[in-house]
Amino acid sequence: MSKKIKKQSTFIDMTAMSDVTVLLLTFFMLTSTFIQKEPVQVTPPQSVSEIKIPETNIMSILVEKDGKVFMSLDKQTDRWNVLKKMGELYNVEFTDGELKKFSLIPSFGVPIHGMQKFLSLPSEEQDKIIMDYGIPSDSTNNELKNWVKFSRESNAELVIAIKADSDTPYFTIRDLMNTLQDLRENRYNLITSLRDMPSEHH
Amino acid sequence: MAEIQEKDSGERKKGQQKKFQIHVDFTPMVDMNMLLITFFMLCTTMSKPQTMEISMPRKDVVPEQEQNKVKESKAITVLLGMDSKVYYYFGKPDYEHPESVTETDFSADGLRKVLIGRNEEVVNKIREIKRKKDNLEISEEEYQNQAAEIRADKNSPVVMIKATEFSKYKDLIDALDEMQICNIGRYAIADITPGDLRVLQDLTHAGYTSDLKEVVIERETPQ
Secondary structure, three states: OOOOOOOHHHHHHHHHHHHHHHHHHHHHHOEEEEEOOOOOOOOOOOOOOEEEEOOOEEEEEEEEEOOOEEEEEEOHHHHHHHHHHHHHOOOOOOOOHHHHHOOOEEEOOOOOOHHHHHHHHOOHHEEEEEEEOOEEEEOOEEHHHHHHHHHHHHHOOOOEEEEEOOOOEEHHHHHHHHHHHHHHEEEEEEEEEEEOOOOOOO | OOEEEEOOOOOOOOOOOOEEEEEEHHHHHHHHHHHHHHHHHHHEEOOOEEEEEEEEOOOOOOOHHHOOOOOHHHHEEEEEOHHOOOEEOOOOOOOHHHHHEEOOOOOOOOHHHHHHHHHHHHHHHHHHHHHHHHOOOHHHHHHHHHHHHHOOOOOOEEEEEEOOOOOOOHHHHHHHHHHHOOOEEEEEEEEEOOOHHHHHHHHHOOHHHHHHHHHHHHHOOOO
């Protein structure tokens, strides 16, 4: 009779582990919001203000260090309407396919005359070249003004949020504020990141 | 994935049913969950960004008699200069004496000290009601209402923030932040005047007037 060594099965019960991971997963799914894809990386300045931005109906104006301006609207229908109106104003005829394509991109920022060419590119290409453009917003060709104007016409409840890099020169911001003032958009939000309130010392 | 193990209990009585222990292997489930967690952690943000709400005045020309006149003794003008430097003066600037404009910065002992000193009455009142709120004598809502009322007081100082072309967006936000920290309810962002720039130039000799020429020419052409 041969001696049989008893094999001990190494069975680890993963049920508890699974419970924990499911719990964590639920937590992350409920508390977080998806990062919005932005054409350029912008670091907003810090502030002690604790007001949160509303979740929907935001028209955000992104200002990069060099003064390039991008915009994003969070509703597809708004984007559709705005591009259509812009096309009519600048005599660029957009097909339904192009409008559809445009309404699927949350952020935009190319001059209106280059829009058709931009929309015909595949999306990876678009992401690469969008940072070289920006919406023209100088006094001779202020497309930004019309974008904002038509966005407001399309959706009266839009809240304007300006997200500018902390190193943006002041005159770029002033020009933007002047543009908004011309449109009688007098209330807007400046997006900042949180800084602790300094403690009072006596 | 799941295995049924026969319970080895030695002898069994006749007629007794075989007992099985069911093990379900959860390892793949854990793997998948970990993957999903990683995905959520990388692709989402936990917090919404903060904002600062501002209202700008309308651009329409306001008739002289309707304009808000600021009492000279209550006015503070803050000038944002190069390299995050700040300059301030009280009341009207004395263009003959650039020393009347003081240089400071955004540190706790800089602009903040000056503003809190000027706004002492309001700061003390706010501190008082904050103490009440902390002792649960008044509710959060009451506190907010009272604080807003105190800040809007007619005798509180009025701060004009004027930024030069050389300042950065960050400086503007820092200045607006100081207003909040120092409980200043009445402030405005205003355009800088050639006079202010000239005083800054006389004080620092740093080239503030390089764009002043433009301003002056612009102002002279309509006449």
